Amino acid sequence: MVQTERTKGVRMLVLLVGAACWLGVGSTIARGQTFLSPLAVAADNEGKALYIAEHDAKAVAVFDLAAGAITGRLKLPGSPNGLVVSPDGSRLYVAGGDVQGVVWAYDLKAGKIERTYAAGHSPHAPVVNGDGCVLYVCSRFTNSVVAIDLKSRKRLGEIAVVREPVAAAITPDGKRLVVANHLAAGPALGDYVGSAVSIIDTAQQKQLKAVALPNGSTGVRGLCLSPDGRYAYVTHLLGRYHMPTTQLERGWMNTNALSVIEVATEKLVNTVLLDDVDRGAANPWGLACTADGRHLCVAHAGTHEVSIIDRLALHKKLDAVAAGEKVSDVCSSAADVPNDLSFLRKMRRRVALAGDGPRGVAIVGLRAYVAEYFSDSLGIVTLTGDEPNPARSLALGPQQAQTTQRRGEMLFNDARLCFQQWQSCASCHPDARSDGLNWDLLNDGMGNAKNTKSMLLAHQTPPVMITGVRDRAETAVRAGIRHIQFAVRPEEDAVAIDTYLKSLKPLASPRLVDGKLSAAARRGQILFKQAGCAKCHSGPLHTDLKSYNVGTGAGLEQDRAFDTPALIEAWRTAPYLYDGRAASLKQVLVDFNPQDRHGRTSQLSSQEIDDLVEFVLSQ
DSSP states (O other), rough: OOHHHHHHHHHHHHHHHHHHHTTTTTSSOOTOOOOOEEEEEEEESSSSEEEEEEEETTTEEEEEEETTTTEEEEOOOEEEEEEEEEESEEEEEEOSTTOEEEEEEEETTTTEEEEEEESSSEEEEEOTTTOOOOEEEEEEETTEEEEEEETTTEEEEEEEOOOOEEEEEEEEEEEEEEEESSSSSSSSSOOOOOOOEEEEEETTTTEEEEOOOOEEEEEEEEEETTSSEEEEEEEEEOOOTTBBBBGGGGGTTTEEHHHHTTTTTTEEEEEOOOSBTTBBOOOEEEEETTTTSOOEEEEEEETEEEEEEEHHHHEEEEEEEHHOOOBBBBBBBGGGGGGGTTTTTTTTTEEOOSOOOOEEEEEEETTTEEETTTTEEEEEESSSSOOOOEEEEEEEEEEOOOHHHHHHHHHOOOOOSSSSGGGOHHSSSGGGGGOEEEEESSSSSSSOOOOOOOOOTTGGSSBBSSOOBBBSSHHHHHHHHHHHHHHOHHHHHHHHHHHHHHHHOOOOOOOOOBBBHHHHHHHHHHHHHHHHHHHHSOTTOOSSSSSSSSOOOGGGTTTOOEEEOOOTTTGGGGSSSTTOOOOSHHHHHHHOOGGGGSSOOOOHHHHHHHHHHHHHHTT
C-alpha cells in the first residue's frame, strides 16, 4: 500500500483518537488476538448505539453515538458475519460461524447470550420481521434462507434461493424478503451469465422470482430497501467478460454497479455504474438508505471510499431515460444506462475514507457509519454539506503490528494497486475463490477464454492456470499485477500476496455429516477408485500435478491438455471444466466425458453417478 503524507497523518490521528476511546472500554480483546476485522454495523432503534461485528475478534463492539466511543464489547463463541437489532431493541441477533453456523440471540439488558439457533453453513445477514416474531438468516453455502419462529423458538423451514445468499432485507409490511445472491448459477459458456436477486413470499415461505441482474453481474455484496419498501438496491460487479483483457480504462474489464429493483413487480428497473469515466469505484460492498429516503450511501471496499447518491435525483433520471429521453451524450434509452460511466454525474459525491476496507454501512440521521475492515476502525461520514473533511475514522482498539499475511490480504482486496482503480485481485477472486466467469487472459493465446480458478491451494499445486502455462503461483501473482492490474509494484507487494494466499484454509463441505462422509459419499469413494478418477486425482489434494487431454477441448482448445485440478472445495467452484460449460459435477461425468476419457463413468447407474458426485463434493 502506498501512503501519502496525508494518509500517514490521518493514520496517526486515527491512532490517537482510538487510543483515547479505548481507555473507556469495559471489556478487552482476548489475549493473543491480533486484528478485529469489523465487517458489519447495525444501529439500535433509538439512534443511541451502534453494534459492530468484529469478525476476527469474535466480538461485537458497542459504540455510544453521543459519547463517540466504544463503551463495551460483547464476546461471542465464534466469529460474527452479520447482525441485526430486534424491533423492540431488547435483543441483538448475530449470525456467525461456518460449517455449523448459528445465530446468537444476545439479551442486551441481561448482557448475555440468551439462546443459540442453528442457521446452516456460514450464515449471513440476519433479518427480523416488523413484529419481531420471525428471524430470517442467509445460509450461504446451502443456498438457502433459514426461517426461525422466535416465539416458539422453532425452525419454520428453509427456503431455497439461487446461489450463495449474502445479504437480505424485509419490506416494512413483512410480506416480502429480498435476498442478494453472491454468484451466478448455471454454466459460464453462453450469452448470459449473471447473479440474481431472490424475492421471497414470507407467508408462503418460498421464492417467488429470481430477478436476473445484467449479464456479467457477479460478486454481489450489499442490499438495502427504500424506506417505503418499494425499491431494492444491490451492489455488485459488472464484468465485461466477453472482451479480451487487453485494457482497463473506461471499464473494459470490470465495472462496479448499483442495480435497482422494484419489489412489487419483481422487475429490474436498471443498473447504473458507480465508476467515473477515468476512475473506477472498485468492489462496492455495503449500502444503506437514509430514513427520509433522500440519500443512498455505498461503501467501496476496493477504493476505500463511500459514494453518497441523491436517491430522488437518481430515480428521476431513470424515469426520464425509460421514457426515451436523452439524459447524457451516450444515454438515450434504458439499455444504454449500464454502459454510461457518467450517469451519476452531479448526483453523487465520492468521499475518501481515512480507514481501509469499508464493508458494512449503517446510517443514523445524516451520518453514515462504516465498518473499516483492514484498519480496525469505524468510519464516520457526514452525508450533507460541503465540509472540507466530511470523513473521519475512529480506531476500535489499540493498533496492532501489520503482519505480512494481513498486508497481503489487504493488497489482494485493494484496487489502488490497479491502473485507475477499476478492480482488485478480489474482483475476479472474491474471498480468493472464483467469480464463475470466463476470462480471456491472453496468457495462452487470444479468443480462448477460461473459467476463473479459485486461489485456494494454488501455491501448493504447480503448475498453475488451467493449461499450466505458469510454472508456479508466484509467477502468476506477478503476471497478474502487471497484465491484469496493469501496474508495476514493489516485489514486497507480491511476496505479501503470496503469503496471504498460502494461508488460505479450505472450508468443510456442506455435504459432510457431522464432519464425516455420508453413506452415499462413502459408496462414491469406492467408485472414485474403480472409475479411475483416483489415478490422476491422487493424494491428499486429489491431484497428481500433471496435465492430460481428456477430450473436452473445443475450438482453439481442441486436443489441449489441461492441468489436473485439486478437488478440495470442489463443492464451491461451479461451473466446471476449463470453459465452465458444466453447471454441475454430474454434467462433467455424464454429458461431457467423451469415450470415458475423463473417468470410466458411462457404465455407472444413475445412483452410482450420484454417489460419485457426492464423494467429490464432500471434499
